[in-house]
């Protein structure tokens with residue numbers, strides 16, 4: 001099977017040019033001007049930007065909070081229509097089980113035969129025993145070169161203390177495993193939450209009050225000190241404040257191998273959303289909390305200048321009615337997280353490229369290319385180049401529409417960007433050469449997604465060793 005994509009404007013993380021792309025089987029085999037090849041299928045991409053399929057390195061399909069379970073991989077067609085062709089899912093270690101066993105069980109039960117885009121995994125440490133630290137160096141063989149530890153959520157099974165993080169960093173570095181942290185000070189949040197509740201402050205807004213920027217800044221700096229002491233690289237997920245970003249930036253400049261991502265909602269949505277009446281504020285309860293415009297601007301600047309290097313969705317599809325209402329009388333019981341995998345490209349384009357905050361090349365960089373590198377997928381994913389998987393988005397910059405839960409495939413009863421006017425969309429999306437989205441509609445099949453093995457030393461691309 002061959003496919004020729006003609007007349008499009010290819011955008012990569014470093015350049016932009018007009019050329020045709022020949023796909024044979026599942027891979028890009030030729031890129032050139034005016035390719036004259038009798039392909040089985042020819043697609044005219046005139047007027048379209050040709051982007052690599054997105055790599056979303058931060059998703060939670062099938063996450064559990066008490067009895068509440070988010071929408072699973074049966075809604076991963078939402079990723080496809082949003083131009084994302086690979087997602088990297090966080091899998092909690094099951095108590096008494098290894099990361100590898102936990103990931104394989106999750107894959108068999110919840111992903112394999114269901115996923116509609118390609119996928120890879122991060123392990124999440126919940127049981128930091130000696131066996132776990134011995135397992136860490138073996139993870140790259142399983143195609144899982146990244147694990148996350150939570151500094152936040154005191155009392156939850158997935159909370160890790162400093163000793164667990166430090167030992168994980170020590171165990172990771174020679175094996176090329178990247179340690180990721182959710183950086184918030186769990187003890188401070190616990191005190192502030194209890195003080196809010198004791199004062200009768202139970203509404204969603206107090207989620208942000210009890211998680212002020214400093215609890216993130218402190219934990220970010222502490223995690224970096226641990227990495228410095230362990231001489232290991234560190235990846236900080238969802239950096240949301242100016243000061244946390246500066247801590248990451250300044251430490252990197254000093255020579256500590258620390259990197260960070262932010263997320264679509266931390267660039268665009270403000271904490272005032274948490275004050276919406278009739279419990280609508282609960283829709284915006286995610287951790288860290290949403291911030292103010294001053295922080296949004298600092299994060300855009302950080303992307304422009306390369307101080308943060310990826311934008312993820314932190315997709316976590318809890319329903320408002322069924323799930324978020326668990327915390328109707330107590331904001332600490334509202335499940336944390338919001339859906340967004342479908343909107344990452346549209347919002348980044350509309351709020352970033354159209355406004356001149358980032359270039360098209362930078363969008364490709366933070367949406368696809370660098371997330372692929374960080375997670376050891378960059379020999380196949382995240383770039384339009386010969387030998388890469390033919391994960392290709394034909395992006396129509398002229399399209400206009402309005403974001404709404406009603407038209408979304410996320411399967412959630414709300415959308416955090418509801419009513420936002422969107423510029424441009426993924427018109428056609430190819431997954432390994434197969435057309436899975438046409439005119440913005442999903443036309444692929446359940447189970448077409450494949451596990452992609454991550455390779456170790458994903459952060460090495462910037463000279464780490």
Ligand SMILES: [Zn+2]
Pocket residue numbers: 058060314
């Ligand atoms: Zn997350």
